[in-house]
Amino acid sequence: MPYIARWGIVATGWISERFFVDLLVDPASRGVGDVLHKPFAVASRSLASAEKFIASHGNGTEGIKAYGSYDELFADPDVDIVYVGTPHSAHYEVSLSALKAGKHVLCEKIFTVNAAQARHLAEYAKSRHLFIMEAVWVRFFPLALELRKKLHEEKVIGNIRRVTAELAHTDFPNSASRLFDPLLAGGALFDIGVYPMTWIQLICYHHPENKKSPPSKVTSCMLKTSSGVDESTVITMVWDAPQIVSVATCSFAFESPQDCAIRVQGDLGELIIPRPAYRPTAMTVKLYKNENIQDESITTYNFPIPGPTGLFWEADAVARDIRDGKIVDELCSVEETVFVMELLDLVRQQNDLKYPDEIECLKEL
Ligand SMILES: NC(=O)C1=CN([C@@H]2O[C@H](COP(=O)(O)OP(=O)(O)OC[C@H]3O[C@@H](n4cnc5c(N)ncnc54)[C@H](OP(=O)(O)O)[C@@H]3O)[C@@H](O)[C@H]2O)C=CC1
Ligand SMILES: O=C1OC[C@@H](O)[C@H](O)[C@H]1O
Numbered sequence: 001m002p003y004i005a006r007w008g009i010v011a012t013g014w015i016s017e018r019f020f021v022d023l024l025v026d027p028a029s030r031g032v033g034d035v036l037h038k039p040f041a042v043a044s045r046s047l048a049s050a051e052k053f054i055a056s057h058g059n060g061t062e063g064i065k066a067y068g069s070y071d072e073l074f075a076d077p078d079v080d081i082v083y084v085g086t087p088h089s090a091h092y093e094v095s096l097s098a099l100k101a102g103k104h105v106l107c108e109k110i111f112t113v114n115a116a117q118a119r120h121l122a123e124y125a126k127s128r129h130l131f132i133m134e135a136v137w138v139r140f141f142p143l144a145l146e147l148r149k150k151l152h153e154e155k156v157i158g159n160i161r162r163v164t165a166e167l168a169h170t171d172f173p174n175s176a177s178r179l180f181d182p183l184l185a186g187g188a189l190f191d192i193g194v195y196p197m198t199w200i201q202l203i204c205y206h207h208p209e210n211k212k213s214p215p216s217k218v219t220s221c222m223l224k225t226s227s228g229v230d231e232s233t234v235i236t237m238v239w240d241a242p243q244i245v246s247v248a249t250c251s252f253a254f255e256s257p258q259d260c261a262i263r264v265q266g267d268l269g270e271l272i273i274p275r276p277a278y279r280p281t282a283m284t285v286k287l288y289k290n291e292n293i294q295d296e297s298i299t300t301y302n303f304p305i306p307g308p309t310g311l312f313w314e315a316d317a318v319a320r321d322i323r324d325g326k327i328v329d330e331l332c333s334v335e336e337t338v339f340v341m342e343l344l345d346l347v348r349q350q351n352d353l354k355y356p357d358e359i360e361c362l363k364e365l
Contacts, residue, residue, distance in 0.1 A: 002027075002036045005319035008079035008103070010070050010094060012044040012053040015108060016085035019135075020053070022312040024060045030306045035319035037312075041065040043073035070094060074101035081131070081322060084108055087178050088185035089359040092117040095132070096365055099124055104131035106318050110190040113359050115341035120362055122334040131327045133318060134337040136198055140313035143273075143280055143303040144202060150271065152208055156285055157266030160244050163203050165196035165262045167277040168232075168251035179252065180227045185355050187229030188250040189222075189344060195277040196248035197340060199262045200237065205336075209242040216240045218343060222351040223253070235347055279310060 007023060009016050023037040039061075044050040047068030054064050067073045074082065074097055082098040084091055084107040092112045095105045105125070111134035112118040125132035138144055150156045169192075172179060179186045205212060215237035222230040232251035239246065261275040269287035273280045284300045287293055314332070321329050328334055347353075354360070 002034055003319060003323035004036045004038050005315070005322060006078055006080040007037060007039045008041045008043065008073045008076060008082045009039055009085065010043050010073060010082055010098070011085040012042065012049045013085055016083070017053065018309045019083055019085065019311050019315070020057065021308050022310070023315060024057065025307045025312055027312070027316065030312065032316055035316055035323065037315055037319065039064055040078040041067060041073050041076050043067040043070045045069065070097065074098050074103060080104060081106060081318065083135075088113060088190050089183060089355070092121065093363055093365065095121055096124065099128060099130055099132065100365060102128070102130070104322055106133050106135050106314070108135045109194045110134075110185070110344075111337050112341060113185050113355055115338055115345045116362055118334075118338045118341040122338055125327060125334070129327055131318070131322050132334050133329045133332050134334070135314055136194065136332050137311050137314040138195065138198055138278060138280070139202070139332045140317050141280070141303065141310065142313075143283060146301065146303070147271070147273075147283060148202060148206065150285065151203060151264060152206070156269070157264065157271055157287070158268030160203065160207065160242060160264055160266045162265045163200055163244060163246040163262070164249075165199040165246070165277060166249035166256050167192040167195045167261065167275075168249060168254050168256045169276070170252060170255060172252075180225055180229055182228050182355055183359065185359055186227070187231075187353070188252050189230050189233045189347065189353075192278070193233055193235075193248065193250035193344070194340075196250055196262075197235070197343070199273075199277060200246045200248055201336065201340065203264055204237070204239040204242065204244050204246050207239065207242040207244065210239055211241065213239075213241060214339070215246075218346055220347040220350050222353060224353070230351070230353055233347065233351070279305070281305060
């Protein structure tokens with residue numbers, strides 16, 4: 001019998017809707033038979049909004065409860081795992097409330113405003129033996145798994161020397177104000193910087209020779225908006241053991257080129273992933289001509305997403321973890337989230353990017 005994950009959705013904004021729709025997709029359509037997803041409740045700060053959210057999805061939503069406060073959902077015994085889709089500034093407090101009510105938590109990126117908050121959530125979840133994970137969905141894409149196999153096991157491009165990863169766009173279809181508001185922890189670094197940083201983590205931090213060591217050097221620069229958050233951020237890092245340099249770029253001021261969001265250059269060739277870095281569907285391996293290879297070769301591998309968005313792969317992983325009694329996911333561990341938040345603290349410190357005290361603090365509830 002497949003394990004049924006009993007979800008509660010917190011907040012009724014853009015990404016909650018995308019996640020909810022993906023939960024309703026039959027897992028068999030992506031070849032998954034061991035887990036099923038059942039949303040039991042949706043909570044909003046307004047009951048009307050929760051009701052509208054459920055009603056607008058028709059089939060498959062019968063019996064899902066609507067709540068006009070997040071606390072009511074946390075008290076619902078039918079909910080085992082809470083998905084947090086609020087703005088960044090609320091992640092810490094909402095996730096902590098869910099944990100305190102005994103729920104497992106999948107919290108959207110960026111996990112918290114700073115590393116201290118991330119550490120506190122991780123420690124609290126551990127103390128209550130509850131699962132917690134940042135929703136870095138790209139880590140679960142079949143493409144991301146294949147990338148690591150090609151680079152680290154098959155070493156298709158030889159020794160990796162440089163990684164550049166970027167996500168930059170000027171197209172804000174939804175909730176543009178969230179992106180620029182310091183009180184909601186806006187800015188490119190937190191909203192989209194997590195993607196280039198994730199690809200660099202997967203390729204450099206997880207490089208077998210790196211043995212999960214931190215980069216030996218981190219430098220960064222930022223350009224800020226008139227509201228005081230970062231509009232563009234560039235982070236360079238040096239990974240000593242595998243001898244790789246990496247450059248992560250995120251920006252709300254220009255567009256990433258269509259044909260290249262992530263480029264990994266090795267001594268035998270390069271691997272290129274077209275944009276967008278948050279939902280890539282192909283990668284190309286280009287092998288250079290050398291004494292063993294007569295002509296340059298180019299091979300493209302396609303990874304179509306069998307459904308509306310592709311958030312279901314992370315949901316499947318979370319369901320399996322909870323089914324198996326795990327409190328930390330192997331591909332997206334909360335320890336690694338804390339480590340990335342420490343890097344982002346450093347980058348913000350280097351560029352004097354502070355958020356208001358009321359969202360940087362460790363509120364006890
Ligand atoms: N994985 C991905 O691809 C994506 C992830 N995200 C992440 O998801 C989160 C939410 O982003 P997104 O859905 O675009 O944001 P939206 O503004 O569309 O939705 C956020 C929701 O949070 C709730 N909320 C709680 N407190 C506040 C507040 N103070 N101000 C405004 N809304 C509040 C509201 O729901 P209600 O009124 O129902 O309580 C609101 O609808 C962010 O962490 C973002 O980084 C965003 C886009 C894509
Ligand atoms: O996570 C995200 O991915 C897609 C982007 O458009 C969005 O702003 C961001 O939050």
